[in-house]
Amino acid sequence: MAIKIGTEQFTERVDNGIHDDFMRGAVASAQDGMSMKRKAATTEDLGNWEEWRNHGEEIRQHVLKYLDYYLEQLSENVAKLGGHVFFAQTKEEANEYIRSVVQKKKAKKIVKSKSMMTEEISLNPMLEEEGCEVVETDLGEYILQLDEHDPPSHIVAPALHKNREQVRLVFEKKLGYTKSSNPEELAYQARVTLRKKFLAADIGITGCNFAVAETGSFCLVTNEGNADLVTALPKTQITVMGMERLVPTFEEMEVLVSMLTRNAVGQKLTSYITVLTGPKEELDVDGPEEFHLVIVDNGRSNILGGEFQSVLQCIRCAACINVCPVYRHIGGHSYGSIYPGPIGAVLTPLLGGYDEYKELPYASTLCGACTEVCPVKIPLHNLLHKHREVIVEKEGKAPVSEKLLMKAFGLGAASPTLYKIGSKIVPAAMSPFISGDKISKGPGLLKAWTEIRDFPAPNKERLRDWFKNREKGEKS
Amino acid sequence: MKVTIFATCMVDMFQGNVGKAAVELLERLGCEIEFPESQVCCGQPAYNSGYVKESKEAMKRMIETFSDAEYVVSPSGSCAFMFNEYPHIFAGDPVWEIKAQTLAEKTYELTQFIVEVLKIEDVGASFEGNVTYHTSCHMTRLLGVKEPPMILLQNVKGLKFTELPGKEQCCGFGGTFAVKMAQISEQMVDEKVRHVEETGVDYLVGADAACLMNIGGRMERLGKPVKVLHIAEVLNSH
Numbered sequence: 057m058a059i060k061i062g063t064e065q066f067t068e069r070v071d072n073g074i075h076d077d078f079m080r081g082a083v084a085s086a087q088d089g090m091s092m093k094r095k096a097a098t099t100e101d102l103g104n105w106e107e108w109r110n111h112g113e114e115i116r117q118h119v120l121k122y123l124d125y126y127l128e129q130l131s132e133n134v135a136k137l138g139g140h141v142f143f144a145q146t147k148e149e150a151n152e153y154i155r156s157v158v159q160k161k162k163a164k165k166i167v168k169s170k171s172m173m174t175e176e177i178s179l180n181p182m183l184e185e186e187g188c189e190v191v192e193t194d195l196g197e198y199i200l201q202l203d204e205h206d207p208p209s210h211i212v213a214p215a216l217h218k219n220r221e222q223v224r225l226v227f228e229k230k231l232g233y234t235k236s237s238n239p240e241e242l243a244y245q246a247r248v249t250l251r252k253k254f255l256a257a258d259i260g261i262t263g264c265n266f267a268v269a270e271t272g273s274f275c276l277v278t279n280e281g282n283a284d285l286v287t288a289l290p291k292t293q294i295t296v297m298g299m300e301r302l303v304p305t306f307e308e309m310e311v312l313v314s315m316l317t318r319n320a321v322g323q324k325l326t327s328y329i330t331v332l333t334g335p336k337e338e339l340d341v342d343g344p345e346e347f348h349l350v351i352v353d354n355g356r357s358n359i360l361g362g363e364f365q366s367v368l369q370c371i372r373c374a375a376c377i378n379v380c381p382v383y384r385h386i387g388g389h390s391y392g393s394i395y396p397g398p399i400g401a402v403l404t405p406l407l408g409g410y411d412e413y414k415e416l417p418y419a420s421t422l423c424g425a426c427t428e429v430c431p432v433k434i435p436l437h438n439l440l441h442k443h444r445e446v447i448v449e450k451e452g453k454a455p456v457s458e459k460l461l462m463k464a465f466g467l468g469a470a471s472p473t474l475y476k477i478g479s480k481i482v483p484a485a486m487s488p489f490i491s492g493d494k495i496s497k498g499p500g501l502l503k504a505w506t507e508i509r510d511f512p513a514p515n516k517e518r519l520r521d522w523f524k525n526r527e528k529g530e531k532s
Numbered sequence: 533m534k535v536t537i538f539a540t541c542m543v544d545m546f547q548g549n550v551g552k553a554a555v556e557l558l559e560r561l562g563c564e565i566e567f568p569e570s571q572v573c574c575g576q577p578a579y580n581s582g583y584v585k586e587s588k589e590a591m592k593r594m595i596e597t598f599s600d601a602e603y604v605v606s607p608s609g610s611c612a613f614m615f616n617e618y619p620h621i622f623a624g625d626p627v628w629e630i631k632a633q634t635l636a637e638k639t640y641e642l643t644q645f646i647v648e649v650l651k652i653e654d655v656g657a658s659f660e661g662n663v664t665y666h667t668s669c670h671m672t673r674l675l676g677v678k679e680p681p682m683i684l685l686q687n688v689k690g691l692k693f694t695e696l697p698g699k700e701q702c703c704g705f706g707g708t709f710a711v712k713m714a715q716i717s718e719q720m721v722d723e724k725v726r727h728v729e730e731t732g733v734d735y736l737v738g739a740d741a742a743c744l745m746n747i748g749g750r751m752e753r754l755g756k757p758v759k760v761l762h763i764a765e766v767l768n769s770h
């Protein structure tokens with residue numbers, strides 16, 4: 057499974073995350089910094105951010121509604137420009153197509169800009185199998201690649217879980233780096249090494265932030281300019297995109313790009329917005345001679361038209377991850393998926409199945425912080441709830457003890473008589489566990505609660521009895 | 533004005549003080565209180581865990597129970613929000629959707645009711661103490677009630693207020709999350725406790741009994757001296 061990372065079970069992964077102090081420090085300070093920047097960037101000079109969100113949602117919903125039409129328009133326009141378009145239903149098909157291009161070009165050296173889609177289809181292992189040297193040129197991805205293919209823990213800042221000292225160590229070990237952990241010095245080292253790779257590359261592979269159907273163009277948003285080089289220097293370019301990542305025209309692209317950069321990194325614009333339209337033309341000084349577009353479905357058609365469709369509105373800004381209190385404490389790797397956080401907890405079970413990922417929808421307090429920040433208004437916490445409903449009612453994957461308990465709950469809560477009797481006997485039933493006015497070691501469900509916290513002892517007199525018994529207006 | 537109290541099962545069984553304070557407060561503000569005996573649980577624990585079928589029966593019961601009420605007022609933002617969810621849950625149901633809608637429209641969280649319906653911003657309370665306030669997620673984000681508790685607390689005589697750092701962050705309760713994902717919940721509530729401690733206050737106040745039970749229970753376990761009060765208890769002090 058290509059979206060899967062690690063081999064441990066969910067609780068083990070969470071346990072590892074919780075005990076990784078480095079990671080937690082890095083994540084907490086990144087989250088705090090990001091939240092502040094995002095707030096500033098979405099309130100300054102933009103006018104009404106809520107109106108922007110409505111507009112963003114509208115654009116994405118429109119595209120999903122007419123996806124067939126826009127995909128066709130995009131393909132036609134890319135072909136008109138002399139590009140090749142391949143529609144891959146599965147990740148295997150995508151990989152096979154890319155393999156054939158690599159073989160035809162007898163390519164040995166490949167540079168890549170950041171792409172979650174290529175992670176999703178496990179492209180790198182296939183390329184390496186073909187004997188290619190594959191180099192990730194996004195700084196974060198590059199660090200992870202050097203560090204024995206450590207998986208990404210965040211969709212925008214893949215190496216978020218590492219602090220500078222850890223990065224310095226990786227560089228020291230793998231590149232013979234001798235300088236400090238100063239980010240500028242580290243970045244300089246990466247630039248020097250990567251520059252040579254860019255110049256020698258046979259093929260450049262990119263992801264795609266947005267494709268513009270009307271013109272057959274692609275937009276890549278980066279802060280490092282690496283996507284510029286990946287697309288300008290190698291003779292052949294392959295762009296891999298999720299089938300939903302497109303907009304009708306440049307007008308909508310502009311709206312979504314400014315929302316993306318503000319929400320993702322708190323910048324009005326990132327340092328580079330690279331837009332490419334087809335292969336190199338006669339008068340162009342650089343750009344690829346050959347251009348391939350691989351549009352990947354990999355399960356997305358199954359989501360379209362169903363109750364989870366809105367998840368396809370996502371523009372991968374990671375704002376939901378940056379505010380998620382659960383992600384804050386367990387980090388990205390705990391999700392066991394290349395897509396972590398709220399978006400990951402919604403998307404991963406859809407792409408990777410409930411068998412593997414049934415815990416993820418429960419790894420949320422449904423606090424709604426994600427939904428509140430999502431620039432395209434995906435009701436993330438509602439979708440997490442929807443997953444729970446499917447797991448319980450359609451998939452039947454809930455534990456039996458829980459099912460029985462909830463059945464009993466259904467009966468008890470729905471029947472005033474049962475509730476009355478039940479709630480009346482609560483104090484007596486719990487009395488063995490009560491010390492003073494609290495319960496410190498409870499039975500059943502209370503056990504997990506009281507391992508961490510005290511639980512209040514039940515009222516001696518239920519509120520309803522107090523109300524009935526007292527004389528109106530008289531303070532008890 | 534006639535007000536029907538939706539006490540919530542937690543308050544009914546475990547946090548009577550909160551319910552009593554809410555009843556007394558509303559009476560002091562001139563309301564006539566009713567407490568229908570047939571009220572049970574709003575269904576949230578089962579619903580949020582994905583047991584929609586099971587919880588619908590409880591929801592129907594609640595809709596019936598409060599059908600004659602003029603105003604339904606709850607000392608829990610989260611449970612009041614649950615009533616607001618009913619119309620979505622019963623969407624398309626020829627009988628229950630409309631009834632659910634009627635209930636949602638007349639349901640208020642306590643402070644919201646005082647400020648928006650009674651139009652009272654100063655309840656005449658006095659409370660000597662250093663206080664911080666936990667903004668519960670469901671109440672602020674989902675129900676959208678942010679200002680009313682702040683307005684009411686500002687007007688309490690003697691009360692000194694300190695804002696809680698990281699106030700927008702969830703306390704880690706999340707209903708069954710607290711037991712299902714106890715490991716994660718613990719980390720979340722611990723960070724909340726640290727933030728409460730940073731303020732140096734004597735009292736942590738909130739408008740959602742469940743969140744308070746979570747944070748309070750953890751502080752008690754850790755032996756922290758901060759006392760936990762529901763906002764109804766503060767507003768009922770005079």
Ligand code: SF4
Nearest residue numbers: 370371373374376430
């Ligand atoms: S779900 Fe929304 S907030 Fe999260 S990454 Fe996607 S667009 Fe951004």
